[in-house]
Amino acid sequence: MGRRVLIPVGLVMLAVATVLTWDAVTVGRPLDAYRGVTVFDNGLLFFRGRGRHVSPEGYYLGQKWQCVEYIKRFYFEVARHRMPDPMGHARDFFDPAVTHGALNPRRGMLQFRNGGEVAPLPGDLLVFRDTTYGHVAIVTAETTNSIEVIQQNIFGRTRQRFELQHEAGRVWITSPREPAGWLRLPAAAAQPR
Numbered sequence: 001m002g003r004r005v006l007i008p009v010g011l012v013m014l015a016v017a018t019v020l021t022w023d024a025v026t027v028g029r030p031l032d033a034y035r036g037v038t039v040f041d042n043g044l045l046f047f048r049g050r051g052r053h054v055s056p057e058g059y060y061l062g063q064k065w066q067c068v069e070y071i072k073r074f075y076f077e078v079a080r081h082r083m084p085d086p087m088g089h090a091r092d093f094f095d096p097a098v099t100h101g102a103l104n105p106r107r108g109m110l111q112f113r114n115g116g117e118v119a120p121l122p123g124d125l126l127v128f129r130d131t132t133y134g135h136v137a138i139v140t141a142e143t144t145n146s147i148e149v150i151q152q153n154i155f156g157r158t159r160q161r162f163e164l165q166h167e168a169g170r171v172w173i174t175s176p177r178e179p180a181g182w183l184r185l186p187a188a189a190a191q192p193r
Contacts, residue, residue, distance in 0.1 A: 051064050109183035111181060119164065128178075148160070162177070
């Protein structure tokens, strides 16, 4: 018979109390900002909803302080953009049925596939569909070989850098994680670089 390892109940209770206390102190704390839009801490219980967040005008921004809430709040505050479909998990922001460069009607934004001929630009919405709920982030900077994003609800990492690869006129985001693609406000696509 195998040996049993018993964890004292007091140790488990202390761990739970620590997490709950940490959350009570940190949730809603400003961590970073891009173009004047603040990223807030969602605590250690990152999967937990903190309540609905609605703009003063009544536009639903999402569950406080999830990744989707940040991107919807970002586009609303920076460009007064209201997504036609206010609902959905992060992975739902990229629609595989929308062709490269076409309008994603649920988001009111142009959609580009990872590996296409259009590179991501600052202000674009990066969409990951590789987990159950996915993840979204905003591109803040770009170079020839990388982009930087800002994101909410990734513990300890409001900013992250991703590698870009170029081959035969196509651009891929490859590392440390591959997005399905990115979305861009139609007005931003028309502006000269």
